[in-house]
Amino acid sequence: MSFGGPYFTLPKFKYLRPDSLEELLSSLHEHSGNAKIMSGGVGLLAFMKERLTAPEYVISISKVPELKTLQIKGGVLAVGANVHLSELESGSIKNSLPTLYRAVKNIADPTIRNMGTLVGDLAEAVPWGDAYPALISMEAEAEISKKSSSRVVPVNGLVLGLGQINVDDDEIISRALIPLRKVRGTYLKFANGSEYGLATVALTYFTEEKRFNLVIGSASETPITIRESDVDWDFDKDFGTNVEKLERYLQLNVNPVDDLLASSDFRKNVIRYLSLQAVKEVFLDERDQN
């Protein structure tokens, strides 16, 4: 408006703000292909300011009560699409879902976390996003809704590449569904002064089932998942032997991107360091995971 250049203005669009999920889904159906969903708007407005996207309609979900809920039901934490990141910084999330808590704490800053949502961060689908690898490591699912139906799919596989999600134009990710099992977990990020990670490691260990998912983010177009079976991790063997196997696996199988921010070799070293820190924290450190 006042400055007239990129970053200072937004392209023109029609703003719609439905009051219910039903109305939202009808509106999305009607304008399918010409509309973008707006949760917190932090990512969408940034993309629009840079003219990377210019939808004819922006459909805000801020007044849809069904999408504001954060609820535990049937052993699952359901995070509605309009639950802000700051709502996930509670003591109970810290205790029950440490991977999620720590990933959220690593996103941007507390002010942005009052505005942005977990589902929005996932849907933004940038390779350096923190929500996606954390959700994969916790084996979360996504509820995807459209006018006449809804489906539940694993979060793993939802992001296809930069800015691309496996969700149709008339669909919305209505909730992230995170299983509440006995877990230990952590999320580590190396960002080198910027808010975006050069590499991140999300580790969730399912203590009763004795298995884990170690997910490497920010180092390739989509995250890399490593399970205990991949590295032949044997919980009856000593920690040092297992760590050696993990190091060997990382050395042979993980080939991070080479870009302006960091070389592939540098990222590889960071991944090795973060992975070792993560397994130490989760398997050795019995102290409270502060």
Place this chain on the structure above:
Amino acid sequence: MKEIRINVNGVFRHLIVEDNEILLDTLRTRLGITSVKAACWRGECGLCTVLIDNKPMKSCMLLSVEVDGSEILTAEGLYNNKRARVLMESFVKHGAMQCGFCTPAFVTTAHSVLSSNPDADDQEISEKLKGVICRCGTYFQIKEAVKSARAFYKDGSPETF
């Protein structure tokens, strides 16, 4: 064009805004609220931080239509708040600024931190102020100023005044 009703610093405003109007523009250009600074326009620097229903948010990343029905507080509105006045005086007393460009954003953010949790410890204060950048680097003094005003938010009596 959309109609919005907002309460800005205690004054009810009924405005007609463009669908694509950014809140930072509405506040500065339409309402002349200049403590809200325009700098990066991409949610990084936090100098445009305002309190929306007492939560700090960056007004360059918000549509004006989205805040319909909200209460907005900026540094101008805090001037009449006794506790915030102590906080502002504490900034002066501690020399918590050099050029002063970021001061309104720090004051509004700190006011929200202390009014929502007067027991905020030093770590919480540091953490919650992370959304605002001071290019002069007066972070140490800013944190001291906020800590010093904390007691006043707790029991109504200032620690150092």
